[in-house]
Amino acid sequence: MELKILPETIEYFTKGIIDWGRKNYDDFPWRESKNKWHSLVAEIMLQRTKAEQVVSAYEEFCAKYPTPLDYLKDEEANVFATLGLYWREERLKDLAKVLSKTEVPEDKGALLKLPGIGDYIAAAYRSLHWGTRDVIIDSNVVRIYGRFFGFKTDPETRRKKWFKDLANEITPEDNFKDFNYGLIDFTRKVCKPKPRCKTCELRMQCKYG
Numbered sequence: 001m002e003l004k005i006l007p008e009t010i011e012y013f014t015k016g017i018i019d020w021g022r023k024n025y026d027d028f029p030w031r032e033s034k035n036k037w038h039s040l041v042a043e044i045m046l047q048r049t050k051a052e053q054v055v056s057a058y059e060e061f062c063a064k065y066p067t068p069l070d071y072l073k074d075e076e077a078n079v080f081a082t083l084g085l086y087w088r089e090e091r092l093k094d095l096a097k098v099l100s101k102t103e104v105p106e107d108k109g110a111l112l113k114l115p116g117i118g119d120y121i122a123a124a125y126r127s128l129h130w131g132t133r134d135v136i137i138d139s140n141v142v143r144i145y146g147r148f149f150g151f152k153t154d155p156e157t158r159r160k161k162w163f164k165d166l167a168n169e170i171t172p173e174d175n176f177k178d179f180n181y182g183l184i185d186f187t188r189k190v191c192k193p194k195p196r197c198k199t200c201e202l203r204m205q206c207k208y209g
Contacts, residue, residue, distance in 0.1 A: 010169065012202075013149075014170060016201060017183055021183070022178060022182070029062075030054075036129065040117075045088075065077075068095075098114060120138050123135055137158050139158065140184075141187065142158050147206060148207060149207060150208070
């Protein structure tokens with residue numbers, strides 16, 4: 001699939017997301033954490049779970065388990081009791097076993113070799129917590145790009161090379177952290193499955209809006 005999107009349209013979108021994000025930034029506790037272990041766990045907790053639901057579980061986790069070894073010592077640990085997706089507990093235990101012996105890596109390839117770490121979590125961790133540019137892609141990102149730039153999407157879109165190339169082109173080189181946080185919050189608050197087009201600050205150039 002070939003998309004012909006004008007550079008100025010991409011610039012309008014990225015600037016709009018960054019500007020909106022800076023004005024509507026959600027100060028969740030994991031966004032300011034300096035603990036790499038906690039930051040990575042936060043992204044695991046956020047997988048298919050609303051951010052508001054994660055706050056209390058994350059804060060309790062950080063208080064109880066400063067390090068992977070502290071978590072492993074608690075044989076009755078049940079981090080995901082209130083978050084669902086209980087299979088994540090076993091993945092987290094496997095991850096903690098690895099990270100009890102080494103630091104959380106920055107390299108994308110090394111991150112993807114860790115238990116329970118896929119493309120999205122690795123990209124989110126690198127771009128939001130480590131300060132290394134990376135491109136986040138999930139169903140929310142597919143939805144907003146499809147709507148704004150005017151192309152059809154399906155469950156396989158996120159895996160297509162042309163879409164990955166587009167997402168890489170849209171993600172700025174310098175303000176990638178602000179952009180990615182803005183994108184996450186914008187798709188959660190405005191460009192939702194049932195979008196709030198009337199209040200959308202990007203609607204003037206959005207194909208859908």
